[in-house]
Amino acid sequence: MKQNKYDEDTFFQNYSKMDRFVGGLDAAGEWHELQTLLPDLKDKRVLDLGCGFGWHCRYARERKAASVIGVDLSENMLQRARELTNDPQIEYRQLAIEDIHFEQNQFDVVISSLALHYIEHLHEVYRKINHCLVSGGMFILSVEHPIFTARAEQDWHYDAQGEKLHWPVDHYHEQGQRIANFLDHDVVKYHRTLATHLNELIRAGFVIDQVAESKPSLEMMEQIPGMSDEIRRPMFLMIAATKE
Numbered sequence: 553m554k555q556n557k558y559d560e561d562t563f564f565q566n567y568s569k570m571d572r573f574v575g576g577l578d579a580a581g582e583w584h585e586l587q588t589l590l591p592d593l594k595d596k597r598v599l600d601l602g603c604g605f606g607w608h609c610r611y612a613r614e615r616k617a618a619s620v621i622g623v624d625l626s627e628n629m630l631q632r633a634r635e636l637t638n639d640p641q642i643e644y645r646q647l648a649i650e651d652i653h654f655e656q657n658q659f660d661v662v663i664s665s666l667a668l669h670y671i672e673h674l675h676e677v678y679r680k681i682n683h684c685l686v687s688g689g690m691f692i693l694s695v696e697h698p699i700f701t702a703r704a705e706q707d708w709h710y711d712a713q714g715e716k717l718h719w720p721v722d723h724y725h726e727q728g729q730r731i732a733n734f735l736d737h738d739v740v741k742y743h744r745t746l747a748t749h750l751n752e753l754i755r756a757g758f759v760i761d762q763v764a765e766s767k768p769s770l771e772m773m774e775q776i777p778g779m780s781d782e783i784r785r786p787m788f789l790m791i792a793a794t795k796e
Contacts (some may be wrong), residue, residue, distance in 0.1 A: 554648040556625045563607040564628045577607050581779070582694060582766040582788045586665070589762055589792040593617045596660040599684065601649045601677075602667025606633030609642050612663070621659075623647050649677055654684035662691045666788070669695040669741050672729070678756035685795045689694050691758060697765060697789040701743040704730040708781075719785040749789065758793035765789060 571579040577587075584638040591613040600608045603622030612620045620642045624630050630644045637644075649664070649671060662681050671677055700706060702724045727748060730741045744752075744775055750760055765786035773780045 553793055554572050554650060558693070563735055563737050564626075565767045568621065568632070577611060580622055581768050581772060581782060584769045585764045585766060586692070586694055587609060587611075588752050588789050589764060589790055590663070591661060591690050591692075592656050593661060597658065599654070599659045599662045600677065601625070601652070601662065601664040601681075603633060603644065604629050604643070604665075605669075606637050607646065608663050609644075610637060610639070611635070612661075613642060617641075617661075619643075620690055623643060623649065623652060625649070652677075652684075654680070656683055657686045658684045662687050662689070664691075664693045664697070666694055668693060669701060669744075670739075672742055672744070674744070675741055675752045675756065678752055678758070682795055687795055689795045690761075691753075691793045691795070692791070693793075694730055694766075694788050694790045695749070696741065697786045698724065698744060698746050698749070699785055700787050701730060701732075706732050716784075718783060746789070753791065753793050760791065760793050762792040763790070 577583045593612050595618045598609075598612045598620045600612070600620060600622045603609055603624045606622050609620045609622040613706050616679065618641070621666055622633060622642065622644045624633070624644070625648045626644065627646060629645055633644050650673070653671060662685060665741045668674055668677070687690065699719070701719055702721050711717050725745060727744050728742065730743050732740050732741050733739070750763075754762060766782070766788035767786065768779045768782045773783070
């Protein structure tokens with residue numbers, strides 16, 4: 553299934569108002585950790601899968617990447633990315649992640665941020681990514697954490713006064729499709745256990761270098777109301793892997 557909610561006008565308008573897509577990478581709660589997983593990007597050929605507004609593409613070029621290709625299925629996303637980009641070494645392509653077919657050894661680094669939990673047959677995508685990376689090339693990804701995706705409700709348990717009691721985890725080992733409500737729309741996501749995330753990468757020919765689970769920075773907890781609740785459970789899983 554190739555889902556493209558972002559070209560639905562109401563959904564895209566609501567999405568565009570989110571802090572991370574107004575303020576860029578610094579407004580993304582996981583960015584202070586995700587960027588530590590990235591290698592030195594100088595002179596690297598970079599692929600960004602699910603590039604959205606192109607924030608990671610532009611960051612890679614700021615870090616002296618030789619070239620960047622950003623892939624996204626959404627015309628709305630890519631239009632905004634092109635409006636924000638003035639760099640001939642960044643190319644944006646409208647394409648589903650499932651449909652990528654790049655040449656062998658075409659890239660040194662592949663990045664994918666918060667896109668792969670929308671893909672059903674992820675193992676096939678991992679094989680394609682491995683194919684287009686050079687030997688020793690790095691793949692850095694972030695997805696919604698299995699603790700977050702296990703229940704379709706993706707919400708806290710509350711008491712009678714509406715206070716957050718705890719984050720429930722249920723049906724953890726029942727992997728597969730979840731219909732979640734996001735920005736007042738039903739969105740299809742795919743739940744995988746932590747073991748499945750790691751093992752699918754290993755089977756595709758990657759070595760796991762580092763794993764991180766998101767937690768807000770002290771600065772964010774001090775500045776943003778409610779952000780301290782994010783320390784109670786990880787919302788995002790981040791993995792850095794190297795092609796064998």
